């Protein structure tokens with residue numbers, strides 16, 4: 001039984017310049033990024049690599065159309081390395097640019113072509129949430145099928161993940177908090193996953209400790225205090241990514257996908273709506289399994305009784321950013337059944353990682369309570 005896997009080398013630098021020098025970024029490199037990151041961190045370095053600005057190929061979450069257009073632009077040049085500098089969208093797209101002679105994204109997702117990796121992949125995350133720099137997964141919306149599809153294969157592991165805390169500096173408060181809440185959910189869902197083991201739990205727990213203490217410090221000292229914690233948050237997000245890359249995430253992610261897809265709610269924000277409610281149900285169903293040491297650790301961090309941890313987490317997170325009833329996103333009461341059915345039908349890959357199984361009724365009632 002495979003116990004733990006991390007084929008990606010983790011690197012850390014104080015600034016982008018040191019990374020560019022150490023990795024000798026040059027002519028054979030393709031850098032996928034955004035103009036708002038290029039201008040402050042890369043422009044002055046006069047690097048010889050080619051730069052592609054993701055936003056020129058479409059807005060919002062990654063789609064196959066975006067990836068196809070980028071393939072069209074870059075296919076003429078034989079790059080040695082693809083370097084992603086950005087958040088989840090940039091990273092998910094970059095993961096699909098590393099294969100030989102591929103220009104059609106749908107072919108990749110439907111398994112119509114043999115995928116041969118012929119470029120190294122280097123990922124430099126600029127949010128503190130996805131953990132995608134250390135997972136083997138890329139998720140994009142396939143426009144023609146009106147759905148998100150995921151590609152999971154070992155080739156999608158980056159050769160290098162590069163952590164540069166200063167790149168989080170310009171991240172607006174909302175993006176920072178929502179991405180960090182996503183990281184906390186990665187850590188907590190992976191901790192109680194049936195696939196969790198001593199390695200993943202040790203890493204999950206470290207991420208939980210750092211993120212919760214960081215959130216509490218931001219509540220106490222105000223939003224600007226996050227600038228003092230950039231290194232803590234980028235490391236914790238990476239830890240959480242390593243843990244969930246091995247142990248998986250479950251119902252919180254599963255229940256959030258229909259909301260994200262129907263109303264274009266960003267991933268971290270959508271997850272946040274379901275997080276504590278799912279864990280309250282888990283805790284009620286079985287307080288004595290892997291959730292017990294988790295609750296004890298959270299109680300100690302938060303300074304509350306074990307029974308109170310999920311209410312206490314809600315309070316801390318609510319002081320950072322408020323949750324919203326689902327109807328405020330545009331959801332209709334009549335959609336509750338449809339969302340539930342879609343979770344049961346399409347998200348079994350994630351539901352398999354639940355701490356305890358959730359019935360259709362239990363999922364339906366979570367949507368009802370949050371509506």
Ligand SMILES: [Fe+2]
Pocket residue numbers: 130182186253267271
């Ligand atoms: Fe996530």
